[in-house]
Amino acid sequence: MxxxxxxxxxxxxxxxxxxxxxxxxxxxxxxxxxxxxxxxxxxxxxxxxxxxxxxxxxxxxxxxxxxxxxxxxxxxxxxxxxxxxxxxxxxxxxxxxxxxxxxxxxxxxxxxxxxxxxxxxxxxxxxxxxxxxxxxDRETLSEAVLGRLSEDAVAAIGAGDADRLEVLADVTYDIEAWAPVDAGDIRERIVDELDG
Structure with missing residues (x-):
């Protein structure tokens, strides 16, 4: 293919x-x-x-x-x-x-x-x-995706996985353009970890 x-x-x-x-x-x-x-x-x-x-x-x-x-x-x-x-x-x-x-x-x-x-x-x-x-149902889906994004960020922070955190930081912007959700808190935690 x-x-x-x-x-x-x-x-x-x-x-x-x-x-x-x-x-x-x-x-x-x-x-x-x-x-x-x-x-x-x-x-x-x-x-x-x-x-x-x-x-x-x-x-x-x-x-x-x-x-x-x-x-x-x-x-x-x-x-x-x-x-x-x-x-x-x-x-x-x-x-x-x-x-x-x-x-x-x-x-x-x-x-x-x-x-x-x-x-x-x-x-x-x-x-x-x-x-x-x-x-x-986009509302139910977006809530689930936001929850998964938060869990993934916590796991990546715990593992000290900077590459994964870079990917997830991009996703925090993508999800806000995709659905009426606020990923700012997740993004802030990721950026703090990457800058720390």
Whole structure:
């Protein structure tokens, strides 16, 4: 898939890869990790490229770490026909999210650091994947992302990880442009640590 998630893991293609991942998720509002992996495998197949499941998983991990994709709490998710089987699917998603944050069932939405772009042939994905119409409650999502950003900052400060803190400092600006939230306190703690 060229510079996409199945390509090199160098820093240079990672931005393009994460924005392509965000573009695929943006087509559907949200996808589980498992659904996103399947979508990327379908794209690789259409492009006659070799499917590298490990590289796909690593690409998703990078996009999540850099806030191009964000784990979405079940309370922020909606799905057409939210009763019966579909309601059960969201209940399963809630249970999986509670059980294991790395589970393939965790829902991912487009995050504040993304500039979604569509990789070649991605426009065919809605016809390939059997995914109902979906929605994301941005207010609930942004509160969850702000909470995660605060936790990540505390962890990075505790670990003395200056590189991670630089990334998170950028995200504090991204999230304020993305949603009506104030990340000033988090940014101040990060800057104090970097300057200290």
């Amino acid at each position: 060229g510079d996409g998630p199945a390509g090199s893991e160098d820093d240079a293609p990672s931005v393009a890869a994460r924005d392509d991942l965000a573009g695929v998720v943006d087509l559907f509002e949200w996808l589980t990790r498992e659904e996103l992996s399947r979508a990327l495998s379908e794209l690789a197949f259409k492009q006659r490229a070799e499917v590298d499941d490990e590289a796909i998983a690593a690409g998703i991990d990078v996009a999540v770490a850099e806030y191009a994709l964000v784990p979405a709490p079940p309370a922020a998710l909606s799905e057409a026909g939210g009763s019966g089987d579909r309601g059960a699917a969201l209940a399963d998603l809630t249970a999986a999210a509670d059980r294991d944050a790395e589970s393939g069932a965790v829902a991912l939405a487009v995050g504040p650091a993304a500039f979604p772009s569509l990789p070649p042939d991605a426009e065919d994905l809605p016809h390939i994947l059997d995914v109902p119409e979906r929605g994301v």
